[in-house]
């Protein structure tokens with residue numbers, strides 16, 4: 140059966156290129172596995188049919204004839220178990236990849252999301268003036284620790300793995316002016332995002348947005 144990944148037909152420009160199906164598309168490209176996107180509109184998100192696949196109505200969801208799943212981290216880990224391009228296939232190597240995927244999602248992404256919430260979703264609201272410096276401090280603490288870990292390394296654990304894929308997608312949402320304080324992390328992020336598989340995944344997410352741009356009046 141063709142691998143299917145759910146994605147949005149269109150999202151507003153600020154979200155284009157940042158929707159989380161990108162992680163799954165990237166993993167599939169690294170693994171050399173062909174797939175098709177199931178494109179959703181607002182109505183599809185709320186449908187009982189889609190909720191049976193993704194209970195929260197979000198993207199991505201994934202099916203390959205053998206498994207049906209949601210949560211980008213879980214899907215990427217599933218693919219990493221199948222492909223040596225995403226993880227070493229020995230138990231110890233796989234365990235480290237799982238660790239780094241969860242570190243990206245649980246230890247770094249929440250700090251990045253807190254800042255995005257202030258800068259994008261609550262921009263200009265009075266409370267953010269007091270809160271933002273604390274959020275930047277927390278995020279900088281995590282980035283600093285990650286920078287120490289990566290010192291002298293090209294990747295988190297010797298070679299590119301699903302852990303780097305996930306970490307790079309998280310770091311991608313850190314504003315450049317903050318990343319500039321962490322040159323080694325900036326270089327690491329660039330190294331991951333320069334991979335041809337990432338370019339193909341990004342282009343595949345962007346194409347339907349161009350084709351389904353809402354008409355302006």
Ligand SMILES: N[C@@H](CCC(=O)N[C@@H](CS)C(=O)NCC(=O)O)C(=O)O
Pocket residue numbers: 157158159160184196197198199209210211212
């Ligand atoms: N933890 C989920 C989060 C998925 C998620 O937040 N998806 C967003 C797009 S990046 C979404 O579908 N938002 C629409 C909504 O929540 O209605 C994952 O990693 O798959």
